[in-house]
Amino acid sequence: MRSLDRRSLLRASAVGAGVLASGLAVPAAALAGPANPSGPALVRGDRPRLTHGVQSGDVTTDGALVWARADRPSRMLVDVSFDPSFRVARTYRGPLLTPDTDGTGKLRVGHLPPGHRVHYRVRAEDLDGRTCGEPVVGTFRTAPIGREGVRFVWSGDIVGQGWGINPDVGGMTIFSAMAARRPDFFLCSGDTVYADGPLAETVTLPDGRRWRNLVTPEKSKVAETLTEFRGQFAYNLLDEHYRRFAAAVPQINQWDDHEVTNNWYPGEVLTDDRYTEKRVDVLAARAFQAFHEWVPLDPKRAVDRRVYRNFTFGRHVEVFVLDMRTYRDANSPGTAPFERILGEAQARWLVDALARSRATWKVIAADLPLGLVVPDGTANEGVANGRPGVPAGREAEIAWVLREIARRRVRDVVWLTADVHYTAAHHYSPDRAAVRDFDPFWEFVSGPLHAGAFGPNKLDPTFGPEAVFVHAPPAANTSPLDNFQHFGEIEVDGWSGDLTVHLRDARGASLWSKTLRPRR
Numbered sequence: 001m002r003s004l005d006r007r008s009l010l011r012a013s014a015v016g017a018g019v020l021a022s023g024l025a026v027p028a029a030a031l032a033g034p035a036n037p038s039g040p041a042l043v044r045g046d047r048p049r050l051t052h053g054v055q056s057g058d059v060t061t062d063g064a065l066v067w068a069r070a071d072r073p074s075r076m077l078v079d080v081s082f083d084p085s086f087r088v089a090r091t092y093r094g095p096l097l098t099p100d101t102d103g104t105g106k107l108r109v110g111h112l113p114p115g116h117r118v119h120y121r122v123r124a125e126d127l128d129g130r131t132c133g134e135p136v137v138g139t140f141r142t143a144p145i146g147r148e149g150v151r152f153v154w155s156g157d158i159v160g161q162g163w164g165i166n167p168d169v170g171g172m173t174i175f176s177a178m179a180a181r182r183p184d185f186f187l188c189s190g191d192t193v194y195a196d197g198p199l200a201e202t203v204t205l206p207d208g209r210r211w212r213n214l215v216t217p218e219k220s221k222v223a224e225t226l227t228e229f230r231g232q233f234a235y236n237l238l239d240e241h242y243r244r245f246a247a248a249v250p251q252i253n254q255w256d257d258h259e260v261t262n263n264w265y266p267g268e269v270l271t272d273d274r275y276t277e278k279r280v281d282v283l284a285a286r287a288f289q290a291f292h293e294w295v296p297l298d299p300k301r302a303v304d305r306r307v308y309r310n311f312t313f314g315r316h317v318e319v320f321v322l323d324m325r326t327y328r329d330a331n332s333p334g335t336a337p338f339e340r341i342l343g344e345a346q347a348r349w350l351v352d353a354l355a356r357s358r359a360t361w362k363v364i365a366a367d368l369p370l371g372l373v374v375p376d377g378t379a380n381e382g383v384a385n386g387r388p389g390v391p392a393g394r395e396a397e398i399a400w401v402l403r404e405i406a407r408r409r410v411r412d413v414v415w416l417t418a419d420v421h422y423t424a425a426h427h428y429s430p431d432r433a434a435v436r437d438f439d440p441f442w443e444f445v446s447g448p449l450h451a452g453a454f455g456p457n458k459l460d461p462t463f464g465p466e467a468v469f470v471h472a473p474p475a476a477n478t479s480p481l482d483n484f485q486h487f488g489e490i491e492v493d494g495w496s497g498d499l500t501v502h503l504r505d506a507r508g509a510s511l512w513s514k515t516l517r518p519r520r
Helices: 004-014 173-177 224-236 240-248 279-292 342-357 394-407
Strands: 050-060 063-070 074-081 090-097 104-111 117-125 136-141 151-157 185-188 202-204 211-213 251-253 311-315 317-321 362-365 413-417 424-429 440-444 467-469 486-492 498-504 512-516
Touching: 050 136, 050 311, 063 074, 063 090, 063 117, 063 136, 074 104, 151 279, 173 240, 173 486, 185 202, 224 279, 317 342, 317 394, 342 362, 342 394, 413 486, 424 498, 424 512, 440 498, 467 498, 467 512
Parallel strands: 050 251, 151 185, 185 251, 317 362, 362 413, 413 440
Antiparallel strands: 050 063, 063 104, 074 090, 074 117, 090 104, 117 136, 151 486, 202 211, 311 317, 424 440, 424 467, 486 498, 498 512
């Protein structure tokens, strides 16, 4: 392999220009099935092998984070080229892949030009440097810097409520439907796994149909140990559609509750008899380690070196990723004058970063909706408390954010979320609200990707929401067989700056769409 600098890579782009028009086409090597399906102990053998495909994430104007996992101790090597044949490429030497990280590793490849389609190839090199295993390839597009169009998809809620990978229906086909939209990136709004949702081999539906699950030991009980949490992420990558999508589309991930357990908050002690470890803080620490090992998230990009961070895509789009789980107060009825869901540092970061943004559209990626009531027994899981009147509980913190956004004259803010397992478009207006000092805005809800479908939830009137569109099932925990799985798509026109949102079903058909024109 010849190494090359930025100038050489630019020259190489001309060589592969004709092939690059294929965009998201990924060679079959990216679809090789996992050798270690559920992530067991690393093994010895002749040549190291990549077990769960490749992923990329947290794309910037000059590079991206690349992820892979090997079946034994080895070194991660990443070849980068503008030419899918890799005739001219640059090789990055990555970290050692060891049992300390369950064989996973991440490497940021940089010094690349903005707005370019990049092809990468990951190899695992044995520790004496004499041989490499078979390469696995992927692709991403670096973020643009000018007036270019941007398209991305978002959703959440993967393998929940007992609905796992069903070979009888071809697996999680919604990921191929998302890939077919040729997005620049995928925003995952949380519940990337369901660590609290064991799978049974078969599920009988109310009408007598039978759903069959692929099952692994780690997905057969609630996750408590680090190995069991790691197995949650390994399971999703057993699906060929998921692996193909992960190789072709870079991700921006956040987490919600099911990466640990349902509706959790810091300091909670469980009463659930399925758990022998009942301290949520202990479970959350293990889950957080597995999350960062298996998800292509760059902690160096996060303000707190954990989750919340922001990304710019050209002149028109900046994405602000929130963490509404780590810094919250305990779930409660929400009647106290003020409670946290973001925490003071994150709330101030959000407002300050929005005020500094020069992007046309400021997209806030929230792992919970603002106006939908999400109950947790007699308490509330989300922002809304379900009561009319002035903001109270967690609503008070969000009210401060909305007021500060208006006071600093931040325009063209859109909120995206998942969590509630149906899709909807909500318009918030002070004309209908208990508070008047904020600007109108839209919130778009999507999901689930592959989980039980629910809804619709009750709308809280505090911020004046109106449900303009809703697509929800007639019964709770509707299976993926009944077409209530969803993803959303945002497309921003490079010339006009207009933002068009599509709420799509599992096949990619648009159920509802709207074009927003910038106020700036």
